[in-house]
Amino acid sequence: MAYNLLKGKRGIIFGALDENSIAWKTAERVHEEGGTFVLTNAPIAMRMGSIKQLAEKTNAQIIPADATNLEDLEKLVEESMEILGGKIDFVLHSIGMSINVRKGRAYTDQNYDWTHKGLDVSAMSFHRVMQTLHKKDAMNEWGSIVALTYMAAQRVFPDYNDMADNKAYLESVARSFGYFFGKDRKVRVNTISQSPTPTTAGKGVKGFDAFINYAEKMSPLGNATALECADYTVTLFSDLTKKVTLQNLFHDGGFSNVGVSQEVIEKFE
Numbered sequence: 001m002a003y004n005l006l007k008g009k010r011g012i013i014f015g016a017l018d019e020n021s022i023a024w025k026t027a028e029r030v031h032e033e034g035g036t037f038v039l040t041n042a043p044i045a046m047r048m049g050s051i052k053q054l055a056e057k058t059n060a061q062i063i064p065a066d067a068t069n070l071e072d073l074e075k076l077v078e079e080s081m082e083i084l085g086g087k088i089d090f091v092l093h094s095i096g097m098s099i100n101v102r103k104g105r106a107y108t109d110q111n112y113d114w115t116h117k118g119l120d121v122s123a124m125s126f127h128r129v130m131q132t133l134h135k136k137d138a139m140n141e142w143g144s145i146v147a148l149t150y151m152a153a154q155r156v157f158p159d160y161n162d163m164a165d166n167k168a169y170l171e172s173v174a175r176s177f178g179y180f181f182g183k184d185r186k187v188r189v190n191t192i193s194q195s196p197t198p199t200t201a202g203k204g205v206k207g208f209d210a211f212i213n214y215a216e217k218m219s220p221l222g223n224a225t226a227l228e229c230a231d232y233t234v235t236l237f238s239d240l241t242k243k244v245t246l247q248n249l250f251h252d253g254g255f256s257n258v259g260v261s262q263e264v265i266e267k268f269e
């Protein structure tokens with residue numbers, strides 16, 4: 001069901017790779033709610049994924065940009081304002097990648113070049129995106145910026161590896177930059193801490209299938225799906241959440257506040 005919550009709003013959506021991507025579902029929901037946007041992803045993802053189909057479906061243009069490359073981001077922001085016909089109201093940062101995870105290197109045996117690259121792609125990119133928007137005065141007042149994160153930033157999930165550290169950095173950047181964006185431009189910045197979700201990035205984590213089932217059994221409402229995450233993001237982009245900022249918002253069916261559930265206890269009886 002659509003409510004026209006984003007009618008007249010313009011945005012940039014990072015990270016739609018294929019139809020499982022959280023950013024893909026978000027783009028579809030934002031479109032249904034009347035928002036217009038530019039889709040962006042790393043040039044290599046353009047070749048691997050199916051973003052063109054999404055662009056056709058949502059009447060969006062695609063601008064390739066590597067989120068670790070400042071020049072790409074400057075071009076993206078400038079061209080987005082031209083295409084959309086004005087300043088930006090909402091931005092979704094939905095980007096994550098760890099080479100250590102991908103190549104099965106343990107947390108206690110990092111290849112630091114890979115660690116550095118993962119930090120750059122998954123976390124520092126968020127600072128880079130916001131700094132570019134801020135310097136170019138590209139955000140409208142009462143605009144909203146959201147990045148996606150995971151609870152391994154607060155608690156130990158051994159197989160989440162260096163992504164845990166990347167997410168802790170990402171969440172900190174949301175607070176720190178959110179302060180300045182709030183003061184200077186009345187723009188809010190939040191992170192959504194999402195349930196495990198079967199996407200390309202999610203399934204890359206070792207033991208994902210067992211883990212997603214465990215999380216399902218631990219959460220009183222069950223795991224939050226990618227589509228439900230998209231719905232939540234729409235509310236954060238809408239005018240109904242104007243004073244929500246500097247927050248890490250758990251969207252996980254209650255998982256983060258449960259010590260143990262009956263279903264999990266029963267497995268040990």
Ligand code: NAI
Nearest residue numbers: 015017021022042045067095096148196197199200201202
């Ligand atoms: P996904 O694999 O569909 O999306 C990750 C995106 O990052 C891809 O579109 C990829 O092309 C993009 N990306 C990688 N390197 C890039 C670069 N240099 N420049 C620009 N884009 C780049 O997976 P998913 O799950 O939709 O991931 C989106 C976000 O949600 C990530 O931040 C992820 O950590 C987060 N998240 C995912 C969860 C899950 O279980 N799937 C749980 C909690 C958070």
